[in-house]
Amino acid sequence: MFREIDILELLPQRPPFVMVDHLVDYSETQTTCELTIRPDNVFCENGELAASGLIEHIAQTCAARLGYYNKYILKTGVRLGFIGEVKNLNILRLPREGELVETTIVVEQEIFDVTLVRAEVRVGGEVIATTGLKIAQGEQSSE
Amino acid sequence: MILQDNLYTILSQQEEEGHPAFCVRIHPEWPIYKAHFPGHPITPGVCIVQMVQELLQHLLHRELCLCQAKNVKYLSIISPEEVTDLTVSFSKMETQPDGSLKVQAQVANGETLYTKLSATFK
Numbered sequence: 001m002f003r004e005i006d007i008l009e010l011l012p013q014r015p016p017f018v019m020v021d022h023l024v025d026y027s028e029t030q031t032t033c034e035l036t037i038r039p040d041n042v043f044c045e046n047g048e049l050a051a052s053g054l055i056e057h058i059a060q061t062c063a064a065r066l067g068y069y070n071k072y073i074l075k076t077g078v079r080l081g082f083i084g085e086v087k088n089l090n091i092l093r094l095p096r097e098g099e100l101v102e103t104t105i106v107v108e109q110e111i112f113d114v115t116l117v118r119a120e121v122r123v124g125g126e127v128i129a130t131t132g133l134k135i136a137q138g139e140q141s142s143e
Numbered sequence: 144m145i146l147q148d149n150l151y152t153i154l155s156q157q158e159e160e161g162h163p164a165f166c167v168r169i170h171p172e173w174p175i176y177k178a179h180f181p182g183h184p185i186t187p188g189v190c191i192v193q194m195v196q197e198l199l200q201h202l203l204h205r206e207l208c209l210c211q212a213k214n215v216k217y218l219s220i221i222s223p224e225e226v227t228d229l230t231v232s233f234s235k236m237e238t239q240p241d242g243s244l245k246v247q248a249q250v251a252n253g254e255t256l257y258t259k260l261s262a263t264f265k
Contacts, residue, residue, distance in 0.1 A: 012180050013178060013179055014177070014178040014179075014180070014181055015178060016174075016175070016178060017175050017179045017187070018178075042145070042175065043193075045145055050193060050196075050208075051192070051193075051196070051208060051209035051210075052145075052189040052190065052192045052193035052196070052209070055189045056187065056189040059188075059189070080183060080185075082185070082188065082217065083188035083189070083217055084216075084217055085214060085216050085217065086188075086192075086212055086214065086215040087214045088212075088213065088214075089211060089212035089215075089262075090210075090211055091208075091209065091210050091211070094208065131212075139183075141181075142180075142182040142183065
């Protein structure tokens with residue numbers, strides 16, 4: 001059911017800066033999103049998604065969780081979000097063009113508009129990156 | 144280079160007390176600002192990481208990839224409507240036994256510090 005939601009309903013970002021294809025699973029404390037790496041991705045270089053693109057994909061997984069919560073549970077609008085901190089990032093390898101990337105975030109702490117998560121990025125069963133992320137929510141999106 | 148001459152242009156490269164530093168100008172007309180976010184152009188935090196990586200590549204004349212980050216702290220938002228000139232300085236660059244490069248970098252404009260990064264590239 002989550003997969004059927006148009007991701008643009010949940011995110012404040014717009015193409016070509018959308019780094020999540022689908023929300024796959026949602027709960028208040030854990031969320032999973034998917035992205036297929038396409039050659040026209042802004043962050044693709046030499047057949048791989050750059051590390052910066054991978055971090056953006058993780059951040060937008062957090063944005064999709066917050067977007068779902070704001071839109072479908074609080075029934076308010078999607079809000080802008082910002083990365084406050086990237087902590088203990090470890091990239092084992094970059095995802096390649098054509099690969100399907102699946103990212104799960106687990107909420108560790110949520111204080112007012114600031115969320116701390118742990119994220120794991122996988123291709124198939126292989127973990128390719130882990131990180132901590134602090135996300136701050138801002139004003140409502142104008143779209 | 145994904146962002147060089149798209150998001151930013153290098154204005155100058157210098158040494159400050161033995162540490163390499165770059166002055167860069169960001170381009171408010173970069174199309175991504177319309178997508179991040181519509182009506183609220185803000186420099187994506189990950190683009191600062193990408194810019195630091197590209198400046199390191201420029202400095203060392205080789206391809207590099209971010210493999211670890213102890214932390215990247217975003218202290219202020221970089222709005223292209225408010226600031227376009229940034230100084231990116233590398234306060235520490237240490238080659239590790241495995242050949243990777245441990246780096247500390249700061250992104251600032253005058254007294255305003257925007258981003259602090261402590262990361263390893265290889």
